[in-house]
Amino acid sequence: MLLYIAKRLCQTVFVLVGITFATFCLINIVPGDPVQVMLEKRADPEMIQQVRHELGTDKPLPEQYINFVEGAVKFDLGKSYFSKEPVMSMLLRGFLVTAKLAAISFLFAVTIGISCGMLAAIKRGKPTDSFLMMIAILGMSAPSFWIAIILQIIFGLKLNLLPLSGLDQPLCYILPSIALGTRYAASIARITRTSMLDVIKQDYIRTARAKGVKESMVFIKHALKNALIPIVTLLGTQLGNMLAGSMLIEKVFSISGIGKLAVDSMTNRDLPLVQGTVLYIAVIFVVINLIVDLSYALIDPKIRYGKGA
Amino acid sequence: MENEKHLLEVHNLTKWFPVRNSIFSRQQNYVKAVNGVSFSVKYGETLGVVGESGCGKSTMGRTLLRLLEATDGAVYFKGENILTLSKKKMKEKRKDMQIIFQDPYASLDPRMTVGDIISEPLDIQTSIGRKERTEKVLAAIEMSGLNPKFVNRYPHEFSGGQRQRIGIARAIISRPQLIVCDEPVSALDVSIQAQGINLLKDLQHSLNMTYIFISHDLSVIKHISDRVLVMYLGNLVEISPKQDLFTNSAHPYTRALLSAIPSIERRGTKDKIVLQGDLPSPLNLPSGCCFHTRCFMAKEICSQKKPELQQVGKEHLCACHFC
Amino acid sequence: MKFFSFFYRKNKYIEDVAEQGIEYTSYYQDSFRRLKKNNAAMICLSVLALMVLIVIFAPWISPQDPNAQSLKDALRGPSAQYFLGTDEYGRDILSRIIYGTRISLSVGIISQVLATAIGVTMGVLAGYYGGYIDSLISRVMEIFAAFPELIFAMGIMYVLGPGVSNIFIALALLSWVSTARLIRGQVLQLKQKEYVEACIASGGASFQIIVRHLVPNCISTIIIMVTLGIPGAIMSEAALSFLGLGVQPPTASWGSMISAAQSYISLIPLYSVLPGLAIIIVVISFNIFGDGLRDALDPKLKNQ
């Protein structure tokens, strides 16, 4: 297992380096001088020179890259050009808001997704199964921001039950979480169902039945644990996508999370902030995937005992 | 010259598969699938290769044809070492050597018609005209006992036995001199198996081919072979003319193998040799004689010294300290 | 019946000896027969065909010019002149939705065709040659996959600047990795097949193996990947346009329409509901048709 962990860690370090490189390139291949683009026509040459010096873009590219990586590791990515606030503190503030929202939606998606998927697998071929899968494919096909608006219209405007925007009270979380989680719940339900159906065809399920194991236990004890690997893989990607996808929901509900930060920085062409958001969202995503991969070891003894890689 | 009698001479053939143990350790480990096997095959004979799964018999068959590159050793085909031939020269040689596979499902491309599958060796090797190609394909189909009407059908419409016949037709279309048969009938039902064996025997006579027949089934090997080679963990343990091997087996592994076969005729015989334990891993071969961990005759010397092949009868060689 | 005939090579050279009057069913003919039995998939296929017709004939079927402003008619409900009402500039919503179909379908199809071209090439190279080529391609794929979808697309759009053709590129770069991964895995499996060994045993070179055996056996996966990739690309385009990073005004796109409509949900809710319904109809049709295609072509792919 140590070998497996070591291998995964090495891979992660490599990917992290790749991410910093990609993010760095992202900024430096923007057509034209980034500073000029940033300041648009307002700037006189002297001012441009000054900003360049501030951002360090007057140095040669390799040195810039090293400075960038150094800053990234030290959690110091400079200041936002517009608000003059350190990028890190802005990110942190935004991240806390988004993380809360994403965590709640994730919980919602996992509970609904796995239970519906299991139910559909148990009732395979029956009306319950077809109904649940219809709902799932519908949920997968609707854009989250559209669901958010529909929820606002129904629960906020027509029924006047829940607040339309903001996150200042617990009730506020309900609509954004549902809007953000629906699509993921649907895909989790689908993968749970297919993975379960795949597993219950296996010989060891027949062995369990031949032992006289109760049908409910056949599903819960014998099938689910084996079906988990594809589900957990999906969960990892989904959590990362949820963090990024929350920016659509944040826009609808006027929440100032990390997503809003990302969108604003890009529309304003606020270079340090763009770098920061892209880099750290990617880093979080990679860390989540690392945790997922390590959790395979808990599920699959083949990995735990050295064989898998 | 002695060589004239031999179609194939194999010297010290070795195939090790490297396994990366760890990204940190510099020590390279190997799955030692075939370890220094030497033998020769005469024109027109059938050499049976027998052993349990994991003994390296299929790997050896594939290495002989350079479907896998050998780690060490030499294979002389009609006096020429094919392991050192260039790609281009090897391609020409491939006309003379073919292979029949075990799995009737994985060995036929599901997206090709039967005709295209069978003519593949011709399409790759030669640039003959359509008419000639058609004739050759039809001839091969008929020789394999299939209905020529099937040419445009796809493999999924055929049963296991018929698919195996398609595989045989593909192997014989370029009129090879040597065919490696890798468990060609193992996946078939008994009644179909007998048809397959008879077909292979008939083709051998009419086309004058030499077979290396790989199987785990000693009774099939006994029926079809002229000489038999027994392998254990990548090592040749005994090679002998058929009669001698079955009446007078020298190696304890061969004897155990023979006695383990459940047979109708030997029903009720009580003095069975039942080997204990499992096959050791080919990653860590036992020291000395690789069979000593399961051998009922093992003495101290067996774990220390690797036995050499010794002559025990006419053309009968055995690698055991006590034979 | 000849729907898939493009994809398989049927050698007719022995036709005269073959059984007459018997239909030889190829793999694709069988699959198509299975697909035709799947009613839901066939309904979705006809919906998609209808959509394609809308795309082609948009100028003739849309009642108004989608970009013609008429501020006095702004934000009206449905009427005889404006069948589904008007937006904040008084433009006809129905016409804008019809023109939005053009953007959505072209983004979906073109970006996926590009992605498939890159993905299949990379996947086959990595899977077949292995070794350093595989390591290199795999590492590149890992870095591409290290960004969440939306952030990745946004980053690319930031670099390239907004615009329809840049969306094609951004979404192609986003989705080639999954195709490449799947193809690589499949090639690794196919490479082990005995019919590939048989081809080597007959002297087949790498190119012959790839062309004769590997690619034909990957075609069904490729078809499935394209079909199931399109709805994802359509959704991503809508999201980008919704955020203002995709299609720019005044061009009509479903995502940017929803974005604009968001300010008027209390005034004219239909404005935000309708473009979303259009997205759902197209995406769900592709999803159900793609699922049907996958079940018909390759039931084993279900788990990917």
Place this chain on the structure above:
Amino acid sequence: MIRDNLLEVNHLKTYFYTDEGVVKSVDDVSFSVQPSRTLGIVGESGCGKSITLLSIMRLIENPPGKIVAGEILYNGENLLKKNKEEMRQIRGNNIAMIFQEPMTSLNPVYTIGEQILESISIHRPELDKGEARERALAMLKMVNIPMPEKRFNEYPHQLSGGMRQRVMIAIALSCEPDLLLCDEPTTALDVTVQAQILELINDLKKKARAAIIMVTHDLGVISEVADDVMVMYAGKVVEFATVDQIFAQPMHPYTCGLINCIPSLDKEVERLSTIPGMVPSFNEMPKGCAFAPRCSRATQRCKENMPELIDIGERKVRCFLYEGKDTE
């Protein structure tokens, strides 16, 4: 000699309803098993021998499969009339089963110990944890697994095929069943390991006094373990006899063909005798005897009528050749 039947199967019919039509996998099969006897069922793939076992266990996947008729009497009680819960109590407790693929028949995510304990805890809830563990270890010892304490905590992938099959046998025998169903238990194993497993089964037969039904395609295996032999072809029983009778004097042409087409270890023949053709697929089943198209002794009558299973002394055979000899 009259013995009480432990298991009596009467006119069992198990059909599978597929898109292409109804597959009559088991078609009117009757037989009985006495305590401590071993019945061997032989036939080629698709003849319905494994489906017969799964029908006894009531483990046929429905849909597409269904037991459409017949009765399965276990100690006089019809298993087909039992409800799910009663059937569950019988499975693993009174009737146990081992399967062909030892590689895939054990759950990869649980240890060997957990999988044996599960069966014990279901059917012997009165045992406390320590006792159950004792018993599980004793089972591992009984099937000759070296170092049972160590193996107890290992996962299936750490064991070889032969070892896994031993574990399967230990699980099956852990609640001392009266009847053990073996579905090709040695087919996936090498000959030397097969010899070990067959030796083990023969040993346990003496110790455990369970009746065994052994399904296999290998007549050699049958000859080593069975007391009685039933030959099946295309879902029907074609011959039933004791093991000595069947090999000394096979009656049905199919049985004769099957015995003759195995290459002999002791005799030398130039050509193997074969059974021409192949097993008809379910949708082109002939009207009369299913074996008639491949039978060298078939007459017009065989092609048109299905012969009945006729009793000849203690034997049974389904062939017109033996009509009128039933008084013998």
